[in-house]
Structures are given as C-alpha cells and as structure tokens.
Amino acid sequence: MKLRHDSRYDPIGYWSRLDSATSHLDPVFAVLDLDALSYNAFDMVRRAGGKPIRIATKSVRCRAVIEAALAVPGYRGVLAYTLAEALWLAETLDDVVVGYPSTDRSAYRKLATSEQLAKRVTVMVDSPGQLDLIDAAVSPHEREPIRVCIELDSSWASRPLGHIGVWRSPVHTPQQARNLARTIVGRPGFRLVGVMGYEAQVAGLGNAPAGKPLRGMLVRRIQQASMAELRERRALAVKAVAELAELEFVNGGGTGSIEVTAADRSVTEIAAGSGLFGPHLFDNYRHFKPAPAAAFALPVVRRPAPDRVTLLGGGWIASGPPGADRLPQIVWPQGLRMVPREMAGEVQTPVVGAAARQLRIGDRVWARHTKSGELSEHTNELHVVDGDAVVSSVPTYRGEGKAFL
Known part of the structure; x- marks a missing residue:
C-alpha cells in the first residue's frame, strides 16, 4: 500500500490542505488525517517486527x-x-x-x-x-x-x-x-x-x-x-x-x-497507542517519526495590536512535569509563537509573529497537542479528513458522554 502521506511531509501543503478541507467547519475543532493515521498504524506494526500491538486506549x-x-x-x-x-x-x-x-x-x-x-x-x-x-x-x-x-x-x-x-x-x-x-x-x-x-x-x-x-x-x-x-x-x-x-x-x-x-x-x-495520532512529543525521537495525524484549529477572535492576534481557547496542556514542552505547538500559519507572559490560556491564547499581521478575525490557527489521547478530552468529535475533504466525524469518549479519568 502506497500512502500519499508519510513522515517526510511538506508542512505547507499538509496544513493548507487540512485548512481547506475543513473550511466549512467553525473552530474550535479537532481533526484526524486518514492518510497520516494509516501511515502511523502500519509503521507501528512494522516496528513491532511480528509481535502484536495492544492498543493503549488512554492515548486514543x-x-x-x-x-x-x-x-x-x-x-x-x-x-x-x-x-x-x-x-x-x-x-x-x-x-x-x-x-x-x-x-x-x-x-x-x-x-x-x-x-x-x-x-x-x-x-x-x-x-x-x-x-x-x-x-x-x-x-x-x-x-x-x-x-x-x-x-x-x-x-x-x-x-x-x-x-x-x-x-x-x-x-x-x-x-x-x-x-x-x-x-x-x-x-x-x-x-x-x-x-x-x-x-x-x-x-x-x-x-x-x-x-x-x-x-x-x-x-x-x-x-x-x-x-x-x-x-x-x-x-x-x-x-x-x-x-x-x-x-x-x-x-x-x-x-x-x-x-x-x-x-x-x-x-x-x-x-x-500515542503513535497512531503522532503528537509533537514524538518529534524528539531519533529512531522513528510518526506523521502528525491529529491536530486542532483555533479561531482568531481579537487583534489587540498590529503584530499580534488572540485565539479563542488553546490551553490544552498535556500532563507531566510542567514546562514549555507540555504546551500545544502552533504549526500553521508558520512563524507564529505564543506570548511568553501569557502562553496558552484556558479561554484565549495570544500569538505574535510575521504571519499574525496578515491574519483576520475568523481565520484559523492550527496546533498539535503534546501528547495523544488527552486531545480527545477537549472535544466531542474528531473530524476525519481524507485527501481534500472531511469524510466523517466520529465521537470521542467525551462525545459519547464518558469521562473516566
């Protein structure tokens, strides 16, 4: 099976495609790219060398x-x-x-x-x-x-x-x-x-x-x-x-x-389990590089200054030792960064960078979660993108009314 997407993806083409495919959706929302998810699933099987993989559900x-x-x-x-x-x-x-x-x-x-x-x-x-x-x-x-x-x-x-x-x-x-x-x-x-x-x-x-x-x-x-x-x-x-x-x-x-x-x-x-979604935690590994299959979009809702915009939400911070590596990673448009004294907030996240000057109210900014399954705790559904279109939406545990931990 030849996948259209692998770990050597083109960021510009990838994120702009997801943005276009979901243009009819109002953020905040989360997506799963089907090609990236498939790549990760089969690559994990390859890495296991014939031993079966038991899926860690907390990571999904x-x-x-x-x-x-x-x-x-x-x-x-x-x-x-x-x-x-x-x-x-x-x-x-x-x-x-x-x-x-x-x-x-x-x-x-x-x-x-x-x-x-x-x-x-x-x-x-x-x-x-x-x-x-x-x-x-x-x-x-x-x-x-x-x-x-x-x-x-x-x-x-x-x-x-x-x-x-x-x-x-x-x-x-x-x-x-x-x-x-x-x-x-x-x-x-x-x-x-x-x-x-x-x-x-x-x-x-x-x-x-x-x-x-x-x-x-x-x-x-x-x-x-x-x-x-x-x-x-x-x-x-x-x-x-x-x-x-x-x-x-x-x-x-x-x-x-x-x-x-x-x-x-x-x-x-x-x-x-985490490798299925490919969160940015795994960008720091040498021996494998999963594709970024899961991501979420936040809307631009304010422009407090010419060089910065404010996003709705964004404080989807991963568990573990507190630190910058637990914050969401802003990935699109490229060149944006969080404001050091505010960072990712529960209801708003300001970002700065050259791209911020071009963003308008209602535009989206894309981010990746540090870990995997914790992303699903923030949204009721995952929108599945195949190529250039959203082909389905599947409920998370939260969307099924389940919060186990």
Missing part, C-alpha cells in the same frame, strides 16, 4: 479509531486505563486489560457477576492489598473468577542518577514477582494470566530533543543501559511467574520503545 479515547486499528493485522486487544472504561469497551471487545490497579468496588461487582465480562477483562495488581479489596467487594465464592495480570516495575536504579523511570509497581525483583504470583494462585476467585511492565524511561522520553545534542546522547545511553538491565530481570521474573501459572501474555513497551521491547524475547506483545 475514541472508539471508532480503536476499532479501526484493531481491524489492521498486527493489532490485538486493548489496554484500558480504568476498570469502568474496560467494562464499557468489553461490551463489544473481547480482550481488554486494565493497565492500572482499580479501587472501583461497584465496577468490580459488575465484572465479578457477569460471565461475559469476567472472560473478557483482565485487571492489574501489584500487591495483596488489591486482592483484598476485590474480595471485600465481592466474595470469591459468589463471583466469576477474576483474571489478573501482575505489573512488574520496569524502572532502572542507576547508581549515579538514582531512580530512572516512573513510580508504579513495587514488584521489582523476580523473587517479588514469584511471591505475588504464589499469593494470587493460592487464593480462590482469581486466575493469573499475564505480566506487564512499562519502561517509561525508554517509551516516553525523547532521545533526540531539538537543539540539545548532549542531552540526547545522555538519554540514549541511559535507555540502552536501562533496557539491558530490564531484559535480564524481566526474563527471570516471567520465568518465575510462569512456573506457577500458565501465562497468556507478557506485555511491555510503549510507542517510543516498540523496537527494543519487541526484541525482548520474554515479551509477547507491545502496548502502544
């Missing part, structure tokens, strides 16, 4: 896109971010893993009393206390068996740098994984089926930040050392757990680490 938050990706060979199952979301998705999908532990007792009761949901949904645990909570919600003798996955801590304990990664599971060593697995299989009402580990320090940390070559070199060395340690530790942990339970899957990775995670023989599937 749109059922139509999730279902379309699952129809592509190479994608299998989803990784949800809350149990309530998982139960909703499991009404139509048959393989849903919850990526984070839950304390939603009502959701556990719904899961435990439905034979179909109990077969389709796997919950995440990393301590006996989470098992206790489930038992308190529904007695093990009054429920369907609960499918369970153990999360293995994938952070790296560096001697000179300290803790590298994210603070998630306390299960770090193979022995700790074995101990938890023994506890799970020894308790009624649970079935241990998987192991998961998210190497955030590789998957979510750009290894070629623009204008910072020394930082990029340091990050790449950290990632290489971290993965070397994790491959050995994860293999031992999986072996220890597999001696006690028959595992259906071992999940790892993220969009930024697809290749190196896929090379880990102990991993059977990759978790990824």
Whole structure:
C-alpha cells in the first residue's frame, strides 16, 4: 500500500490542505488525517517486527479509531486505563486489560457477576492489598473468577542518577514477582494470566530533543543501559511467574520503545497507542517519526495590536512535569509563537509573529497537542479528513458522554 502521506511531509501543503478541507467547519475543532493515521498504524506494526500491538486506549479515547486499528493485522486487544472504561469497551471487545490497579468496588461487582465480562477483562495488581479489596467487594465464592495480570516495575536504579523511570509497581525483583504470583494462585476467585511492565524511561522520553545534542546522547545511553538491565530481570521474573501459572501474555513497551521491547524475547506483545495520532512529543525521537495525524484549529477572535492576534481557547496542556514542552505547538500559519507572559490560556491564547499581521478575525490557527489521547478530552468529535475533504466525524469518549479519568 502506497500512502500519499508519510513522515517526510511538506508542512505547507499538509496544513493548507487540512485548512481547506475543513473550511466549512467553525473552530474550535479537532481533526484526524486518514492518510497520516494509516501511515502511523502500519509503521507501528512494522516496528513491532511480528509481535502484536495492544492498543493503549488512554492515548486514543475514541472508539471508532480503536476499532479501526484493531481491524489492521498486527493489532490485538486493548489496554484500558480504568476498570469502568474496560467494562464499557468489553461490551463489544473481547480482550481488554486494565493497565492500572482499580479501587472501583461497584465496577468490580459488575465484572465479578457477569460471565461475559469476567472472560473478557483482565485487571492489574501489584500487591495483596488489591486482592483484598476485590474480595471485600465481592466474595470469591459468589463471583466469576477474576483474571489478573501482575505489573512488574520496569524502572532502572542507576547508581549515579538514582531512580530512572516512573513510580508504579513495587514488584521489582523476580523473587517479588514469584511471591505475588504464589499469593494470587493460592487464593480462590482469581486466575493469573499475564505480566506487564512499562519502561517509561525508554517509551516516553525523547532521545533526540531539538537543539540539545548532549542531552540526547545522555538519554540514549541511559535507555540502552536501562533496557539491558530490564531484559535480564524481566526474563527471570516471567520465568518465575510462569512456573506457577500458565501465562497468556507478557506485555511491555510503549510507542517510543516498540523496537527494543519487541526484541525482548520474554515479551509477547507491545502496548502502544500515542503513535497512531503522532503528537509533537514524538518529534524528539531519533529512531522513528510518526506523521502528525491529529491536530486542532483555533479561531482568531481579537487583534489587540498590529503584530499580534488572540485565539479563542488553546490551553490544552498535556500532563507531566510542567514546562514549555507540555504546551500545544502552533504549526500553521508558520512563524507564529505564543506570548511568553501569557502562553496558552484556558479561554484565549495570544500569538505574535510575521504571519499574525496578515491574519483576520475568523481565520484559523492550527496546533498539535503534546501528547495523544488527552486531545480527545477537549472535544466531542474528531473530524476525519481524507485527501481534500472531511469524510466523517466520529465521537470521542467525551462525545459519547464518558469521562473516566
């Protein structure tokens, strides 16, 4: 399949085409370019080297896109971010893993009393206390068996740098994984089926930040050392757990680490989702360049001075450490920049630059979100552009009346 769009896109042609295709729409709105989305979906499969990709739904938050990706060979199952979301998705999908532990007792009761949901949904645990909570919600003798996955801590304990990664599971060593697995299989009402580990320090940390070559070199060395340690530790942990339970899957990775995670023989599937939309976070990676499939348009509503205009909205700031890299990236017209003392605001965002002098009230300015699924929290629908036209509009979770987290 030859795509009209790839990662070496022409910015002028690309953004002007999207602007023209959506000329009948009144901003604020968000779009998905079908060619770019297709390119990203197939490129992620290529990077996975034959291992299936489980779609991380927090990075999409749109059922139509999730279902379309699952129809592509190479994608299998989803990784949800809350149990309530998982139960909703499991009404139509048959393989849903919850990526984070839950304390939603009502959701556990719904899961435990439905034979179909109990077969389709796997919950995440990393301590006996989470098992206790489930038992308190529904007695093990009054429920369907609960499918369970153990999360293995994938952070790296560096001697000179300290803790590298994210603070998630306390299960770090193979022995700790074995101990938890023994506890799970020894308790009624649970079935241990998987192991998961998210190497955030590789998957979510750009290894070629623009204008910072020394930082990029340091990050790449950290990632290489971290993965070397994790491959050995994860293999031992999986072996220890597999001696006690028959595992259906071992999940790892993220969009930024697809290749190196896929090379880990102990991993059977990759978790990824952000790469489908290609947010500007991934502009800072050296080994892959997704196409900017998702973007949003803001209208010019004011001209406070000859050299600047004010946009409606714009404060769609991504989660993570506060900083300029969490702000939306203004991409079209080229040459615009935010005002340092105001930046992206909840209801208005002033921008300056040569192009601002030519903008009129009612014109659009295009931006990209730093991350992926969080974009969908700000809009009820995504307008799908194919070539020179909007061919459909699909609801986001928000558009379906769902706000899970």
